[in-house]
Amino acid sequence: MSEYAGELVVARREFAADGVLALTLRHPLGEPLPVWEPGAHLDVVLGPGLERQYSLCGEPADRSAWRIAVLREVAGRGGSAHVHEQVREGDKVRVRGPRNTFRLEPAPRYRFVAGGIGITPILPMLAAAEAAGAPWTLLYGGRTRRSMAFTGELARYGDRVTLAPQDETGLLDLPSVLDDVPEGTLVYCCGPGPLLDAVEARCPSGMLRVERFRPKERQESGADGAFEVELARSGRTLTVAPDVSVLDAVRAAGVEVLYSCTEGTCGTCETDVLAGEPDHRDSVLTEEERAAGETMLICVSRCRGGRLVLDL
Known part of the structure; x- marks a missing residue:
């Protein structure tokens, strides 16, 4: 999957639900955009120190445009407020990607x-599973029906989609989806942390794939000593101090490395x-x-021994 780094034009701006703004992005010269796969996201650079990741939610085969959707978070860090209040049709936004850590x-x-x-x-992912002829179901929850994005697009799938607004049905009925899952089934989940934690508690890790918008609460790990x-x-060869990340140590040594969140x-x-x-x-x-230990995210992860060798 190739990447694009540069400006895109906001060709369309529309609300997909209460508080959810969908943006359609096109190349400023009308050139085709790189192909992408379900689960991919874009890094969107909104300003100095204001960079966010948004999932692509359009049609992967459509190289004329990319679509993202941004939830207005009242208690957020400023990214969603900037998109909702400042970004207009015809504006240019700087992006990098697509990049995919949540592949189907x-x-x-x-x-x-x-x-x-x-x-x-x-x-x-639903469209891809449909095209592959694989049976699937979706359980989709939200605070209210009006706050749940893209329900119109989901209607074409009929009873394979279960909409569960919390004010109508209460918490999601996870046992109905996760109990007695046939062998070979893959479970994909994305949403707020408590939902992902609940799904992880009920689902064997081998069949579960999740994507988090916020870091998972840190589990017990090794010490924060130097290495x-x-x-x-x-x-x-660098020494990473206890209060310095590998990423910061590498960048301080003048080595260029991609990073975002x-x-x-x-x-x-x-x-x-x-x-x-x-x-x-x-x-x-x-x-x-x-367990394989073949890769690591150097922005947060450290070393269980005294030394690491990285391909940098």
Whole structure:
């Protein structure tokens, strides 16, 4: 999947639900945009120190435009407020991507669970599962029916989609989706942290794929002591102090590396590990990927021993 880095024009601005603004982005010269796969997201640079990740929720085959949707978060950090209040049709926004840490893997059947704005990466997955002929169902919850985005587009799927506004039905009925899941099924879930935690508690990790918008509460891990990092391609060896991230140490040494969220949620800084044991503290890698120890997110993860060798 190739990436694009530059400005795109806001070709359309419309509300997909109460508090959810959908933006259609096009190349300023009308050129085709890179292809992408369901689960991909864009880094959107809104200003100095104001960079956010938004899932692509349009049609992957349509290279003329990309669509994202932004939930207005009243208690947010300013990104969503900026998009809702400042970004207008005809404006240009700087983006990087697409990048995908939430890929739809081939499976004989799927069960999807979405909460609120978590429907955005799931939406193109449904079309892909449909095209592959794989049976699937979606349980989609939100605060109210009016706050749930893209319900009109979901209507074409009939009773395979269960809409569950909390003010009408209460909390999502997870047992109806996650109990007695047939072997081989993959479960995809995106939404607020408490929903993902509840799904993880009921679903074997081998069949579950999640994407988090906020870092997962940190589990017990190794100590925050100093350690060495050897940069194999740069020929440098750095000491990472207890209060410094690997990412910050690498950047301070003048080594360029892609990064974005600095919270371990976007996957931009994922780096190959050539030697050593990472202390994984991210919210992206699967348990299998963590056990393999072949990559790490250097913005939050550290070292379980005294030394790491990275492909940088």
